[in-house]
Amino acid sequence: MNMQRLDRNAIARRVARDIPEGAYVNLGIGLPTLVANYLPADRDIFLQSENGLLGMGPAPDEGNIDWDLINAGKQPVTLLTGGCYFHHGDSFTMMRGGHIDICVMGAFQVSVNGDLANWHTGAPDAIPAVGGAMDLAVGARQVFVMMDLQTKAGECKLVRACTYPLTGLACVSRIYSDVGVFSVGPDGARVIEMVEGHSLDDLRAITGLELEIGSER
Amino acid sequence: MNMQRLDRNAIARRVARDIPEGAYVNLGIGLPTLVANYLPADRDIFLQSENGLLGMGPAPDEGNIDWDLINAGKQPVTLLTGGCYFHHGDSFTMMRGGHIDICVMGAFQVSVNGDLANWHTGAPDAIPAVGGAMDLAVGARQVFVMMDLQTKAGECKLVRACTYPLTGLACVSRIYSDVGVFSVGPDGARVIEMVEGHSLDDLRAITGLELEIGSER
Amino acid sequence: MIDKVVSTMEQAVAELHDGAAIMISGFGDAGSPHELIQAVIDHGATDLTIISNNAGSGETGIAALIKAGRIRKVICSFPRMAASHHFDAAYRAGKLELELVPQGNLAARIQAAGSGLGAVFTPTGYGTQLAEGKETRDIDGRMYVLEYPIHADFALVKARAGDRWGNLVYRKAARNFGPIMAMAAKSTIVQVSEVVPLGALDPEAVVTPGVFVKKLVLASSNAQPAAA
């Protein structure tokens, strides 16, 4: 298929649109950090970083890098006026205790019921690393996944059941992808929004799923 | 029996003698707070109070009372230079987590193996209150009890087995009393020190126990 | 713009409801949010469960709530105080259920609720009346009691200062249960002595990050409690 696809920045912009003012948000390492670039400056949205920041701001100017002030991906960031620091116990109290409204993570696979696989390819020689992904998966009120719907090899990443090692069970509520937005959960996967130029049949073909158009749950 | 007995201040002074420099100490409400009066000013000893103080100082002058700065007995205190404040979670991490070297509590009864009863008389119409006693009983590295060896009615409070509701099992290591100092624990009760004018036979008579002179364990 | 500061005590407690579980900060009078408690009385909500270290003394604060007959159950560590006559009377009359919890287990259970843990094994209380009927376990040769989180619909907290994002600092030993209760309740309502501009609080010294706070209200009389 040769359809129009959103690039990573366009997906990030689309995710940002669904983050309301006042939300406490954790952006996972990698792709999701782009979302921060599209949050409107006139909206108070609170970015939390697992390493002990609330009110995380954008990257500093070259001359103002402070390596004691980094994000979960170990990139230099800033702290907004009104932000604060805390230790890892308090940070994961926020994350595990249901205090984060939305987390945005990447994924290897998401199943139609919301299972998430994003920490391990399962390759026997891979060095495993999990970080805070499993805590966010169970702890955030809403888990958004941001990903291309297919791998470079063309395999669909929205699946009936994950084959990669799981990060969390039935935790994802929304997938923001290069071809559209999906809801997943107890009622299965639905199409919330399609990127212009796509049809429901296109998405059924890509996913191999009997997708229907769904409204917000 | 009509022997010489230490008064509460003399017992407090005796307890203070056994608190080494550098010790982190929690003094229970009531009688044990007197111990603070006998800690030598030239020794750094750290008093912790369950309500979130470390480095607790003496009572303030009449004119300097601050009702936001109180001890566990809700009496006004001060904070030493170098002291600090923290919340109840951190306070009981100190107490339960084995970070307090010595706590000193009063007691209704202590058994020869170190069981402690000090929170409830067991009277059916009594209003129960436990506070932090059970946490200190299990959490402090050493639990010292400070008490008169007998009730006003003449009943011995060092007993084979407690009849009052327990605060903690096998937790007390030392009893400082008006007639002497006892060790209790897995080896039973021993007399560490007798108040002048007392004999081992006196103490056996009071306690009804086959007490022996013990050395420090 | 997010501004969690509300103008009146009435607004602060507007969402209260009958049957609510309410955490109330304070150790004795230190840190007790007396004005918010008065607002609860004025609001009229009843059949409340109160989670607090004490059960009130004198005629104000939790004691006033008990006197007004609004409390169904108290979960606390130390209800007996010099002037706890309102608690004593209600308890003896069987009008009030008491769940007595060792103070450190109270803290641990509140922290478990705030941090999403399902239960914790604590050594405190093992072998005592307060652990009767509870699951116990030998872990590495030591005995522990299984204790469950204490959740609440609301936490009423007293702090020294706060900003519009809800960041808080406390005053001396009035801090006590405030920070951990703020983490554990669905909705945390705070009375402060001072509302400060964003950025006025040192980010290294904020004790309660704003994520744990729903509303703040200035308590003009948020002074030190008078001598008991």
Added chain:
Amino acid sequence: MIDKVVSTMEQAVAELHDGAAIMISGFGDAGSPHELIQAVIDHGATDLTIISNNAGSGETGIAALIKAGRIRKVICSFPRMAASHHFDAAYRAGKLELELVPQGNLAARIQAAGSGLGAVFTPTGYGTQLAEGKETRDIDGRMYVLEYPIHADFALVKARAGDRWGNLVYRKAARNFGPIMAMAAKSTIVQVSEVVPLGALDPEAVVTPGVFVKKLVLASSNAQPAAA
């Protein structure tokens, strides 16, 4: 007079021993006590278990300890980093045991050790490989995994400033695991950028009370880590 400040890195780590379990603060390089880790290398202790969020990168810190062959086991959440070649090589060669722990469970288990809890039921990891073989339980309709405390003989922590009683404050996101590790180890050793007189730290803003600290040492080069 109690003065926990020692003069040299050598004195700071003098009690280390072969086979010790050592917690090391830091999230990547931020908050990693590089000078103390170098002192561990100089000390010679081996067969160590390291508890830390990461497993080192580049040629310094935990990476240098691995390179020197001193580590038997690493308990961490995220060993794979841009320059974690020393970990990668030792792990692939089977010279190093890895216990991978979700970051929040790592924090919770460290906190459980510090606070004397015997175990906690956490929702994190349920149904995943990292909970395989572990006890699980349905509590109020949600599934939890039983996780045990992680204790340590030593914690090596980096802080910004400390006084002779061991009170500490940290710097920005270099705080991370420092405060909870200080609570969990039998003996906590801290490198600070500044030793301040007693009373110089605001008692409202002390992050780690001195009770959790055994020794402090000034790290003259306790600057921000250089760009990775």
